[in-house]
Amino acid sequence: xxxxxxxxxxxxxxxxxxxxxxxxxxxxxxxxxxxxxxxxxxxxxxxxxxxxxxxxxxxxxxxxxxxxxxxxxxxxxxxxxxxxxxxxxxxxxxxxxxxxxxxxxxxxxxxxxxxxxxxxxxxxxxxxxxxxxxxxxxxxxxxxxxxxxxxxxxxxxxxxxxxxxxxxxxxxxxxxxxxxxxxxxxxxxxxxxxxxxxxxxxxxxxxxxxxxxxxxxxxxxxxxxxxxxxxxxxxxxxxxxxx
Numbered sequence: 001x002x003x004x005x006x007x008x009x010x011x012x013x014x015x016x017x018x019x020x021x022x023x024x025x026x027x028x029x030x031x032x033x034x035x036x037x038x039x040x041x042x043x044x045x046x047x048x049x050x051x052x053x054x055x056x057x058x059x060x061x062x063x064x065x066x067x068x069x070x071x072x073x074x075x076x077x078x079x080x081x082x083x084x085x086x087x088x089x090x091x092x093x094x095x096x097x098x099x100x101x102x103x104x105x106x107x108x109x110x111x112x113x114x115x116x117x118x119x120x121x122x123x124x125x126x127x128x129x130x131x132x133x134x135x136x137x138x139x140x141x142x143x144x145x146x147x148x149x150x151x152x153x154x155x156x157x158x159x160x161x162x163x164x165x166x167x168x169x170x171x172x173x174x175x176x177x178x179x180x181x182x183x184x185x186x187x188x189x190x191x192x193x194x195x196x197x198x199x200x201x202x203x204x205x206x207x208x209x210x211x212x213x214x215x216x217x218x219x220x221x222x223x224x225x226x227x228x229x230x231x232x233x234x235x236x237x238x239x240x241x242x243x
Contacts, residue, residue: 024204025050034097035104035111035119038178040203042067043094052094067205068182069213073220095120105171106163107156109148110200115160127200129155134193142180142189146234149176170227177226181218183211189229 024045027033032052033040042048047063048055061075085102086092097103100114107113109130112123133148134140149172156163183199183206184191195206205211 027052032093032095033120034094035108036094036097037110037122037200037203038182039094039097041199041205044203045205048094054091054093056091067213068218069216070181070218071220074218074223077220077223101164101167103171105168105175106160107149107152107168107172109152109172109175113156113160113163115162122200122203126152131197134196136193138193140180140184140191140193140196142229142233145176145180145189145191146230149173149230150234169231173227173230174223176230177223180226180230181214181222186214186216186218186222186226189226189233 026044027040027050031043031050033043034052039048040052042063043050043052045067047067048059057075057079060078061072064070064075065072081103082092082097085099085104086096098120100119104111104114104119106115108119108126110122110127111119112126113119130148130152133151134144136144153168153172156168157165179196179199180186180189180191183195192209192211194209195211198204198206198209
């Protein structure tokens with residue numbers, strides 16, 4: 001009987017924990033959101049303030065550590081990058097990140113370029129181009145990820161007269177590194193396709209698809225390494241496709 005009660009308590013606790021981590025609701029009227037689907041997802045889950053406002057570095061650090069097992073070096077690097085976008089040093093709101101060539105950049109995997117208008121909203125046409133290069137039905141490997149990134153760059157170059165290659169190169173490599181490290185294997189550079197598609201399309205972490213955060217801590221050095229690997233894997237850029 002004691003064993004039965006103990007097991008019941010353990011499994012009940014596990015279910016409760018999963019339910020808590022899976023809580024999610026879309027943004028409401030007046031909530032701030034950004035061009036970054038990861039930050040938007042953290043707000044939708046409540047790891048960041050759901051209204052997307054008055055976020056401190058400590059709150060950001062706790063959110064990405066809790067959900068993604070990213071260490072303090074990641075949040076520190078992110079906050080340093082935010083200096084080009086935010087108006088105060090202490091807090092930021094997600095909509096401040098819509099400022100062009102800060103965190104936001106041309107050739108996004110899921111947003112249109114600033115030249116064409118709204119950079120905050122998910123753009124299905126853009127994302128369909130991105131995932132057309134994820135050709136394996138199950139897994140996105142680093143070469144497919146690099147090809148998708150390069151296709152977006154080539155399309156942006158061909159269609160956007162204000163395209164800024166200097167601003168794009170590093171930011172777009174980090175964007176691809178982010179989804180690989182968040183949802184995949186940092187050794188192989190591969191990631192389940194279902195996790196990534198669900199994440200981008202819903203701005204929601206794919207808990208119910210079987211995803212869980214990395215058992216090994218992710219550092220900013222991991223981001224730098226993966227970004228380099230993505231750039232090297234995509235050294236032969238595919239031809240841009242018409243949107």
